Amino acid sequence: MGQAAVAERLRASGVRISPSGVRYIWQRHGLETAVKRLQALADDGADALTPDQQRLLERGQLSARLAQVKVAGDATPGKTSATGAEGEGLSRHELILHVAAERFAAHGYDRTSIRDIARSVGLLPGSVYHHFPAKEDLYLAIHREGFRRVLERVKAAAAEGSDPWDSLRRACQVHVAGMVEGSPVDRITGHSLAMIGDHTLYDKIIDARRAYEQVFRDLVAALPLAPGVDRALLRLTLLGAMNWVSVWFNEGKRSPQEIADVMVEMLKKGVAG
Known part of the structure; x- marks a missing residue:
């Protein structure tokens, strides 16, 4: 019940109290939300809640x-x-x-x-x-929302870079962190960057994916690289490596940010002895 309904019920039983008074008492006892009140009832006994209350x-x-x-x-x-x-x-x-x-x-x-x-x-x-009229609409909505979120975050992170390499590093940090630490929407969107089995669905999110990849295309284009380096292949190699992190990531070793830093550092400096 809400505070107005409780106040009305109490007034009918002879207890004069306003809805705001009910809410004040709830707040004092940590019961200001319906969920907290239901949890308190549940703690009093397993059969204290109705099926509808349990679902809520x-x-x-x-x-x-x-x-x-x-x-x-x-x-x-x-x-x-x-x-x-x-x-x-x-x-x-x-x-x-x-x-x-x-x-x-x-x-x-x-x-x-x-x-x-x-x-x-x-x-x-x-x-x-x-x-969502159909499962497909729900699936596409998840990806569009995920791309929107990561696009905003990556752009903001890259804008804070002190030079082209630092901008790329910051963008990669956001990308990898979203893949392994983000919300379910972030994680499934990141996975679709690596692979998607249904090409019909893929075609419907291609514009969102291209808009996101354009950010990395621009970041790689700004890098000071050796003559003859294939920038497109460099970009695809980096994205592929980051997208695969979700498969082998082991929490407790390197953090997502550290993984992104090392990847960019290896691209920048090379690994030959």
Whole structure:
């Protein structure tokens, strides 16, 4: 129940309190969101929640977990930000994108259904179809959003470089970090940079991919290189190496930033003794 409904229920039972008074009490006890109140009820006993309340709690917990990996400032334009007025986490649109990206990354496009995604989000399949008419639309929306986010971050990072090599290094840091540490949307977009099995789907994201690769084309074009170096092959070699990091990355050894630094340093200085 919301604060107004609680105040009305209390007034009907003889307790005079305003909605803002209810919220003040909730805040004092760490119960200011519906998810926190449901968790408190759940802690009182396994059978304290109805099935609908349990689904709402699970959705809120998932939303909070996804919000932790959501990069600040990358909310979808026109959508609710990661933390709303009641602190309930991601908007339904964003939540569907994140959960779908997780399932596509874990199980593949063909082995993931809208029903699977809806179950993970805590919605009925019809609610997912309300936002995305088909699975293909959802898959493409994930990639477009992912490309938009990484394009903004890479451009901003490169602009802070002190010279062409430093700009490339900073851009590569963002790219590799997104591949292994980013949100599910970031990770699946990065994976598609390396490979995608469905060429029909690939053709529909090619413009977004080309816009992103143009950033690296410009960065490589600005490098002071030896005469005769094939800049296109150099760019493709670097992108291919970075895209493969997600396959062999082992947390606890080199950080994504360190990996990017070493890759660029090897390109710059070479590896011959």
